[in-house]
Amino acid sequence: MTTPSPINWPKYQHLYEEISVPAKTVLLEEGKTSRYAYYIVEGAVRLWFNNKGKDTTFQFFFEGEGVSSIESFRTGQPSMCTIETISAARLLKVSKENLDLIIDSEPGFRANLEGIIFHRLLRYTKMFIAQIRDTPQERYEALIRDQPHILQRVPLQYIASYLGITPVSLSRIRNKLQREK
Structure with missing residues (x-):
């Protein structure tokens, strides 16, 4: 996912x-209404939800990507997820009203946003199918193959959660794959 362009961002300053926040900063709490969208200048962010008392990560975002609880941001309904920084982050924070002004002022921006939303939906669909079809080891191997940057930037506990397994199971899978090399 990339930033919509070619927007003349300084024109809309x-x-x-621009905000700077430490790691583990909650930008939006599950159940609250999303009032802002964020563009990541530096840092890493995750989306997660409370699954019967267990923290379940379902998406990661990095530099050059926008993040929000799209459903809540667009509809005003409570968010189904929490947005939290993984590392210290520098973000551009924009309200729905101001983003709508930018969208209305920039030809092509809406189409770019629709493309980003479609890409995100495609990622969710692939993840949903993988959770049903693939073993935990297959999901981990796909992560290594398709998104190795996540392994370099995200703590193992969040990766395990993202894969739908415990940290102990992830450790076993990693050890098994190391022995097979």
Whole structure:
């Protein structure tokens, strides 16, 4: 996922705020209404939800990507997820009203956003099917193959959660794959 372009972002500086936050900063809490979307200048962010008392990660975002609880941001309904920084982050924060002004002012921006949303939906669909079809080891191997940057930037506990397994199971899979090399 990339940033929509070619937007003349300095032209809209008065409509967004640049913020710096430490790791583990909650940008949006599950059950609250999303009032902001974020663009990641530096850092890593995850989306997760409370699954019967267990933290379940389902998406990671990095530099050059936008993040929000799209459903809540667009509809005003409570968010189904929490948005939290994994590392210290520098973000551009924009309200729905101001983002709508930018969208209305920039030809082609809406189409770019629709493309990003479609890409995100495609990722969710692949993840959903993999959770049903693939073994935990197959899901981990796909992560190594398709998104190795996640393994370099994200703590193992969040990767295990993302894969739908415990950290102990992830450790076993990693050890098994190391022995097979």
